[in-house]
Amino acid sequence: MTASDSLDAPAGIAGQLSRxxxxxxxxxxxxxxxxxxxEELIVFGKLAPGEHLAExxxxxxxxxxxxxxxxxxxSLSVAGFVDxxxxxxxxxxxxxxxxxxxxxxxxxxxxxxxCRLAAQNVDDDGVRRLEDIYxxxxxxxxxxxxxxxxxxxxxxxxxxxxxxxxxxxxxxxxADLERRAGWYLATIIANRAPSSWAxxxxxxxxVAAHDxxxxxxxxxxxxxxxxxxxxxxxx
Amino acid sequence: MTASDSLDAPAGIAGQLSRxxxxxxxxxxxxxxxxxxxEELIVFGKLAPGEHLAExxxxxxxxxxxxxxxxxxxSLSVAGFVDxxxxxxxxxxxxxxxxxxxxxxxxxxxxxxxCRLAAQNVDDDGVRRLEDIYxxxxxxxxxxxxxxxxxxxxxxxxxxxxxxxxxxxxxxxxADLERRAGWYLATIIANRAPSSWAxxxxxxxxVAAHDxxxxxxxxxxxxxxxxxxxxxxxx
DNA sequence: GTCATCCATACTGCATACAGTATGGAGCGA
DNA sequence: TCGCTCCATACTGTATGCAGTATGGATGAC
Numbered sequence: 001m002t003a004s005d006s007l008d009a010p011a012g013i014a015g016q017l018s019r020x021x022x023x024x025x026x027x028x029x030x031x032x033x034x035x036x037x038x039e040e041l042i043v044f045g046k047l048a049p050g051e052h053l054a055e056x057x058x059x060x061x062x063x064x065x066x067x068x069x070x071x072x073x074x075s076l077s078v079a080g081f082v083d084x085x086x087x088x089x090x091x092x093x094x095x096x097x098x099x100x101x102x103x104x105x106x107x108x109x110x111x112x113x114x115c116r117l118a119a120q121n122v123d124d125d126g127v128r129r130l131e132d133i134y135x136x137x138x139x140x141x142x143x144x145x146x147x148x149x150x151x152x153x154x155x156x157x158x159x160x161x162x163x164x165x166x167x168x169x170x171x172x173x174x175a176d177l178e179r180r181a182g183w184y185l186a187t188i189i190a191n192r193a194p195s196s197w198a199x200x201x202x203x204x205x206x207v208a209a210h211d212x213x214x215x216x217x218x219x220x221x222x223x224x225x226x227x228x229x230x231x232x233x234x235x
Numbered sequence: 236m237t238a239s240d241s242l243d244a245p246a247g248i249a250g251q252l253s254r255x256x257x258x259x260x261x262x263x264x265x266x267x268x269x270x271x272x273x274e275e276l277i278v279f280g281k282l283a284p285g286e287h288l289a290e291x292x293x294x295x296x297x298x299x300x301x302x303x304x305x306x307x308x309x310s311l312s313v314a315g316f317v318d319x320x321x322x323x324x325x326x327x328x329x330x331x332x333x334x335x336x337x338x339x340x341x342x343x344x345x346x347x348x349x350c351r352l353a354a355q356n357v358d359d360d361g362v363r364r365l366e367d368i369y370x371x372x373x374x375x376x377x378x379x380x381x382x383x384x385x386x387x388x389x390x391x392x393x394x395x396x397x398x399x400x401x402x403x404x405x406x407x408x409x410a411d412l413e414r415r416a417g418w419y420l421a422t423i424i425a426n427r428a429p430s431s432w433a434x435x436x437x438x439x440x441x442v443a444a445h446d447x448x449x450x451x452x453x454x455x456x457x458x459x460x461x462x463x464x465x466x467x468x469x470x
Numbered sequence: 471g472t473c474a475t476c477c478a479t480a481c482t483g484c485a486t487a488c489a490g491t492a493t494g495g496a497g498c499g500a
Numbered sequence: 501t502c503g504c505t506c507c508a509t510a511c512t513g514t515a516t517g518c519a520g521t522a523t524g525g526a527t528g529a530c
Contacts, residue, residue, distance in 0.1 A: 088492070106402065305483090
């Protein structure tokens with residue numbers, strides 16, 4: 001312990017470490033784990049649109065009781081992955097082309113706004129963070145890593161932009177919209193990745209240069225391209 | 236029964252009435268009723284920000300078991316009315332000025348977009364519907380009816396615009412955002428109402444005239460005015 | 471007096487139990 | 501053969517039970 005330590009803070013563990021420095025692996029609640037598990041099953045096609053998700057069967061599949069399953073299904077309903085029919089239970093949502101268009105439209109609105117804000121607010125630290133994610137994502141897409149990983153990196157880039165934009169309400173809404181968009185795109189994300197990261201590069205540069213309008217417009221076009229690809233593949 | 240009836244459809248009740256013509260008062264699920272009840276208690280200040288919402292006490296208050304209460308609280312958490320702390324349960328959310336700004340910002344984005352779409356899509360039927368709501372709302376605000384009613388009519392107008400704009404994803408997101416904004420504004424909605432309906436009038440005219448840009452901009456300003464009022468009153 | 475520790479309390483999170491209802495097919499009549 | 505009725509089945513919606521844990525005050529050490 002140095003002299004400054006004893007002056008700045010009380011002695012002991014609390015003086016050297018701060019809250020969260022040593023994260024325990026306290027696992028998330030069962031309902032959250034169930035939510036993630038079922039969402040993955042849906043996103044990666046293990047559960048087909050229209051399929052009936054009986055609470056009991058999912059509970060048995062995951063080795064838990066109906067209760068956390070029930071709560072997870074209600075959460076997934078809000079996020080647009082399942083539909084709850086009164087008295088019938090949960091069914092995997094059947095996305096329509098129109099709905100996909102709408103999701104991308106709203107996402108484009110919110111993200112291009114966030115991107116404008118990001119271009120205004122970004123500092124050196126933010127630029128560095130974006131560069132790191134870009135480097136990793138660009139490399140992963142060129143190596144052709146598995147779709148799950150590519151999807152994750154794609155989300156990381158978009159989320160970082162939104163976080164720098166610093167509108168938490170928007171961030172929360174986009175979290176859901178991105179997961180839905182990811183579902184619609186899941187099967188084609190691998191093909192999309194290369195050109196996608198080229199666009200990410202341009203967005204990053206505009207944000208770093210504080211070019212508000214350019215950043216917003218590039219993000220708008222970027223998301224439009226995703227949507228166009230969706231329509232082109234007829235999904 | 237006329238001749239055409241027997242040709243167009245089978246005889247009997249099914250031939251004369253169609254699905255939904257005779258709505259039974261099958262009440263919503265308990266969790267939905269609980270959600271509405273607790274949300275009202277929060278919005279109208281009966282439950283103060285920061286207050287701990289113990290499942291048992293709410294269950295007792297409403298005469299139901301903990302189960303539907305629990306599910307209602309999780310739903311309210313998604314909507315931003317309560318915070319769930321792991322292992323502690325639900326607490327009435329404590330909105331910050333920043334958060335209120337963000338909600339209004341996002342709402343302005345989505346609603347002005349919806350309003351542009353509405354100006355594109357609106358037909359005579361839609362204009363009539365807006366006129367009806369406007370007439371009722373304008374009258375109610377001049378008579379100075381109770382805040383609950385004014386809030387409801389305000390929402391009806393905005394929802395009608397969004398429905399005519401016909402982006403269901405946006406509609407769903409705005410439903411939550413409007414309820415949150417309504418909470419922030421609850422105490423001052425009565426004062427706001429008169430000028431608010433004057434602005435609604437202008438928006439309606441722009442939509443009816445299919446003036447896309449004007450409609451979008453008016454809605455943007457309209458929501459900015461709400462937000463400004465919020466900041467002016469220091470809430 | 472101050473600080474760490476211990477413990478009673480209250481409440482959550484999950485599991486289980488029970489009652490009510492939507493559904494599809496068997497059975498029956500026309 | 502066609503259509504209606506009735507019923508067995510399965511599953512949801514709600515209630516209750518139980519184990520684990522966060523918390524704040526009491527207690528004791530320094």
